[in-house]
Amino acid sequence: MSDTPQQDLDAPVTAIRGIGASVAGVLGKLGIFSIRDVLTHYPARYEDRSQFRPLRTISDGETAVIAATVTTVENRPVKNKLVITKVTLDDGAKGVATLTFFNTWRLKAVFEKLIGKRVVAYGTVKRQYGGVEITAPEWEPMEAGEEGDSLSIGRIVPIYPGTEGISQNRLRKIIHEALERYADDAADPIPPSLRIKRRLIDLPHALRRIHFPADMEARDAARRRLVYDELLVLQLLLAERKQAGKRQTGIAFADVESPLREFAGALPFLLTDAQARVLAEIVEDMHNPQPMNRLVQGDVGSGKTAVAMGAMLVAVRNGYQAALMAPTEILAEQHLRNLRAVLEDSLNIRVDLLTGSIGERTKRAVRERVASGETEVVVGTHALIQEGVTFHRLGLAVVDEQHRFGVLQRAALSGKGTNPDILVMTATPIPRTLTLTVYGDLDVSIIDALPPGRKPVKTHWKHSADKDSVYEGIRKIVAQGRQAYVVCPLVEESEKVQSRAATELAAHLAEHVFPELQVGLLHGQMSSEEKDTAMARFRANETQVLVATTVIEVGVDVPNAAVMVIEDADRFGLAQLHQLRGRVGRGQFASFCVLLADPKTPIGEERMRVLTETGDGFKIAEADLRLRGPGEFYGVRQSGVASLLLADVLRDADILAEAREDAFALIANDKTLTRAENRALRDAIVQKRRQSEIVTAA
Numbered sequence: 001m002s003d004t005p006q007q008d009l010d011a012p013v014t015a016i017r018g019i020g021a022s023v024a025g026v027l028g029k030l031g032i033f034s035i036r037d038v039l040t041h042y043p044a045r046y047e048d049r050s051q052f053r054p055l056r057t058i059s060d061g062e063t064a065v066i067a068a069t070v071t072t073v074e075n076r077p078v079k080n081k082l083v084i085t086k087v088t089l090d091d092g093a094k095g096v097a098t099l100t101f102f103n104t105w106r107l108k109a110v111f112e113k114l115i116g117k118r119v120v121a122y123g124t125v126k127r128q129y130g131g132v133e134i135t136a137p138e139w140e141p142m143e144a145g146e147e148g149d150s151l152s153i154g155r156i157v158p159i160y161p162g163t164e165g166i167s168q169n170r171l172r173k174i175i176h177e178a179l180e181r182y183a184d185d186a187a188d189p190i191p192p193s194l195r196i197k198r199r200l201i202d203l204p205h206a207l208r209r210i211h212f213p214a215d216m217e218a219r220d221a222a223r224r225r226l227v228y229d230e231l232l233v234l235q236l237l238l239a240e241r242k243q244a245g246k247r248q249t250g251i252a253f254a255d256v257e258s259p260l261r262e263f264a265g266a267l268p269f270l271l272t273d274a275q276a277r278v279l280a281e282i283v284e285d286m287h288n289p290q291p292m293n294r295l296v297q298g299d300v301g302s303g304k305t306a307v308a309m310g311a312m313l314v315a316v317r318n319g320y321q322a323a324l325m326a327p328t329e330i331l332a333e334q335h336l337r338n339l340r341a342v343l344e345d346s347l348n349i350r351v352d353l354l355t356g357s358i359g360e361r362t363k364r365a366v367r368e369r370v371a372s373g374e375t376e377v378v379v380g381t382h383a384l385i386q387e388g389v390t391f392h393r394l395g396l397a398v399v400d401e402q403h404r405f406g407v408l409q410r411a412a413l414s415g416k417g418t419n420p421d422i423l424v425m426t427a428t429p430i431p432r433t434l435t436l437t438v439y440g441d442l443d444v445s446i447i448d449a450l451p452p453g454r455k456p457v458k459t460h461w462k463h464s465a466d467k468d469s470v471y472e473g474i475r476k477i478v479a480q481g482r483q484a485y486v487v488c489p490l491v492e493e494s495e496k497v498q499s500r501a502a503t504e505l506a507a508h509l510a511e512h513v514f515p516e517l518q519v520g521l522l523h524g525q526m527s528s529e530e531k532d533t534a535m536a537r538f539r540a541n542e543t544q545v546l547v548a549t550t551v552i553e554v555g556v557d558v559p560n561a562a563v564m565v566i567e568d569a570d571r572f573g574l575a576q577l578h579q580l581r582g583r584v585g586r587g588q589f590a591s592f593c594v595l596l597a598d599p600k601t602p603i604g605e606e607r608m609r610v611l612t613e614t615g616d617g618f619k620i621a622e623a624d625l626r627l628r629g630p631g632e633f634y635g636v637r638q639s640g641v642a643s644l645l646l647a648d649v650l651r652d653a654d655i656l657a658e659a660r661e662d663a664f665a666l667i668a669n670d671k672t673l674t675r676a677e678n679r680a681l682r683d684a685i686v687q688k689r690r691q692s693e694i695v696t697a698a
């Protein structure tokens with residue numbers, strides 16, 4: 001064993017026998033720079049090439065590996081300079097096969113050299129004329145390479161994520177070579193006690209078996225071990241952050257009872273049980289001297305803002321200020337209206353707004369009031385975390401719709417006070433397993449019920465050919481006194497192009513579809529005055545149809561709006577669609593959402609179907625994760641989930657739970673991981689942190 005194993009693994013790939021600068025360059029395209037990267041370039045899948053099937057025994061439609069001798073090769077030109085290459089094989093046991101390839105002129109010469117030699121091919125078999133045909137198979141000559149074919153034939157063969165300029169065969173050899181020379185040097189970060197407790201195989205064995213397993217059980221055991229490693233390190237990072245937060249001294253808000261009573265008296269409605277429970281959890285944190293770091297999850301319309309308001313009142317009545325940061329100006333203004341209605345009008349608390357567009361003079365005045373403490377509650381956008389903003393005594397920072405903000409903005413807001421309590425609210429429910437990773441350093445409260453009387457939004461999926469009848473439906477509902485949103489198709493290019501699309505759609509609808517109605521317009525390129533006016537007119541039912549971009553996605557609350565039509569709905573994310581339709585169903589009226597979409601893939605259709613079948617944001621999030629993978633979720637990038645190579649937070653939920661439990665126990669017993677048995681883990685964390693800094697910076 002080497003004295004400095006870590007160093008060896010961090011050496012560049014050129015340290016491996018037979019790898020020069022040019023191969024290293026190709027490997028770099030795969031993200032492989034060090035020996036460690038080679039060892040963790042895990043197979044994308046495996047092929048069982050341990051059993052070659054006699055051609056006679058394979059039936060139509062089966063996927064199989066065959067080995068047979070090349071007998072003829074033929075190129076058949078087809079129109080437009082295209083070519084089909086047909087290779088016939090004979091397996092010497094009365095079996096004949098044809099391999100068919102498209103548009104690779106040079107293949108003919110390759111196979112001609114192989115006439116009389118055996119090749120291995122893998123693919124889906126079509127049975128015809130007494131023989132079999134495999135179209136576009138994976139294949140390779142049996143006698144290739146200098147050291148025989150033990151890596152590619154007659155075993156379970158790893159298939160790697162590849163790139164132009166390097167064959168699977170070559171990749172296998174490089175990885176095999178690295179395993180032979182370095183796998184034993186890989187310091188095992190998992191303390192033996194945990195390895196025994198969780199029945200995990202050791203690291204060198206795991207690395208060998210993930211690449212070249214004897215059978216799939218061996219592969220599974222290896223994978224389990226390596227997944228555990230990844231998740232343990234991730235959870236340790238979170239556990240450390242959480243513990244560090246808890247060791248700080250924050251604010252202990254002494255009087256919580258009387259502000260809560262006062263709050264109940266001022267609210268125009270009763271809190272739901274779910275709201276009351278979550279508010280109690282928050283207030284207990286606030287009463288406690290450790291700084292609060294709590295996430296409130298709740299579906300669209302579950303009443304998170306009301307809960308936050310109660311917490312803010314507690315802060316104010318204890319002599320502190322509270323801040324609420326929202327991702328958009330529209331939402332900030334909406335919050336301002338709601339907060340003023342309760343906190344200012346009934347309780348005489350000074351509530352101010354701080355956004356980018358309130359005008360320099362007003363801004364200066366608000367900043368002064370915030371600095372002097374005259375402003376007790378301030379609502380705003382990221383303008384709140386800008387430099388010139390100082391608080392007299394910030395006690396509670398609420399961050400709404402967290403998925404729009406990063407960890408850094410959260411930290412910036414909390415930095416405006418001295419260890420203030422932090423409340424993060426998100427209306428994009430994410431599956432529990434992902435919560436444990438993305439928000440793993442926060443305590444979590446869930447508002448799992450909607451206020452009473454809320455009507456579920458009935459969702460329909462229609463093809464664009466039915467557009468006219470959908471518009472007719474809008475007309476009927478408007479005739480009953482209700483209002484409608486039409487969300488225009490998502491255009492990726494720019495906000496500008498998107499806004500132009502919305503403007504055109506609004507003009508079209510006003511002129512040709514709803515000439516008898518007033519059609520309003522709301523998009524991101526409008527000034528905030530124009531936006532205000534558009535919202536005010538819609539709120540007053542001066543416009544009946546509001547054409548909008550996703551700027552209405554969060555927060556907008558017009559109870560009389562009972563229909564939403566989303567054009568080209570399949571271009572949006574599932575969570576986003578759910579968020580959008582949350583804009584209707586806010587009053588006592590039966591409400592509808594129509595998804596206009598012609599999805600082109602089964603997954604696209606499945607996505608539309610999920611929305612019509614459930615109104616439960618958590619179920620939708622699970623489906624979204626299942627259909628798209630975790631990489632697409634907000635916040636996931638910073639969280640380290642994106643850097644997971646093997647682990648799949650959905651599929652590996654049970655391993656995640658184990659790793660989380662173990663990580664928090666490790667940190668509780670050895671908070672800096674300095675005990676001898678935990679040192680290698682410490683190194684792994686340092687390594688990981690360096691990696692994720694690179695990821696975040698990129």
Ligand code: ADP
Pocket residue numbers: 269270271272275298299300301302303304305306427451452557
């Ligand atoms: P969220 O922020 O979770 O989407 P809001 O806090 O904006 O939800 O609440 C949505 C609407 O429901 C608001 O109009 C709010 O006044 C109302 N609301 C909140 N809680 C209750 C409740 N317990 N009973 C009745 N209405 C409520």
Ligand code: MG
Pocket residue numbers: 304305400427555
């Ligand atoms: Mg909200």
